Amino acid sequence: MGLLSNRVTRESLKPGDHIYSWRTAYIYAHHGIYVGDDKVIHFTRHGQEVGTGTALDLLLISSGPAKPRESCPTCTAPQEEHGVISSCMNCFLAGGVLYRFEYAVTPALFLAKARGGTCTLAVSDDDDIVVHRAKYLLENGFGCYNVFKKNCEDFAIYCKTGLLEIGQSGQAVSIIGGPLAAALSSPLRMVTTNVYGMAATAVGVYCxxxxxxxxxxxxxxxKVPVEELTSRLATGLLQVVEPQIPTNIARQSPQLVTQ
Known part of the structure; x- marks a missing residue:
């Protein structure tokens, strides 16, 4: 791993690693937890890697891998509605390159990574705890998939940290972060009209x-224990509350509500 790439070899993996692979055109990456024996547990939307139920699916799915003509002899077709599945490494990668997500990076390294969804400042728990969470969620589910609020990256980060993240994931920020940064920096045109100054401002807002x-x-x-998480999801005691969006400021973060 390095500043420009988190690419790794299969031989360097250990159970509990958070891995990912960029799909065609690098629009998004698919994330999962390596649990050993060439197996990866990952979160999908009814067996599909992405899905929002909106027109955005056309963009996201078009960047994904083509469905194989023949089923994998070692992987069972996903049947569970919760979308947490176990796949062999080849099916997970779908012809892509293997990368490892980095934890406990320094702020300088985090900001140096131009693309989100590759690292975090958060600290990972021990590998055996990570594998336990992933396998438990494979059996009990992770709730409803949402590409912006609870996707494959959020699943892997939860398995690694036990932290329940409510809101946009790292790669979701990257997908919409560029246009948003440009929009937010536009009022600053009164400060500088220089194109380089505006570009620097947009980059600063994005970072x-x-x-x-x-x-x-x-x-x-x-931090929610995995057993408590699944029971609350099943009974509706854990939910996301969308904030009201003031007309003159950016979108606020959703809040976690437990009953």
Whole structure:
């Protein structure tokens, strides 16, 4: 691993590693937890890697791998509605390159990574705890998939840290962060009309938004035991409350509500 790439070899993996693979055109990455024996546990939407139920699916799914003509002899087709599945490494990668997500990185390294969804400031728990969470959720589910609020990256981060993140994940910030940064920096055109100054401002806003949205920095995260998480999800005692959006400021973070 290094500053520009988190690419690793299969031989370097150990159970409990958070891995990911970029899909075609690098629009998004698919994340999972390596649990050993060439197996990866990951979170999908009814067996599909992405899905929002909106027109955005056309963009996201078009960047995904083509479905194989023949089923994998070692992987069972997903049947559970919760979408947490176990796949062999080849099916998980779908022809892509293997990368390992980094934890407990320094702020400087975090900001140096231009693309979100590759590292976090948060600290990972021990590998055996990570594997336990992933296997438990494989049996009990992780609730409803949402590409912006609870996706494969959020699943892997929860398995690694036990922290429940409510809101946009790292790669979601990257997908919409560029246009958002440009929009937010536009009022600053009164300060500078120089194109380089505006570009620097947009980059600064984008980096700041990524930094503040990271699970290692967010104040609205809680550490929830995996057994308690699944029971609360099943009974509806754990939910996301969407905030009201003031017309003159950016979107606020959703809040976690437990009853």
């Amino acid at each position: 700041a938004s990524r930094y503040m949205a990271d699970i290692g920095m967010r104040p609205n995260v809680v």
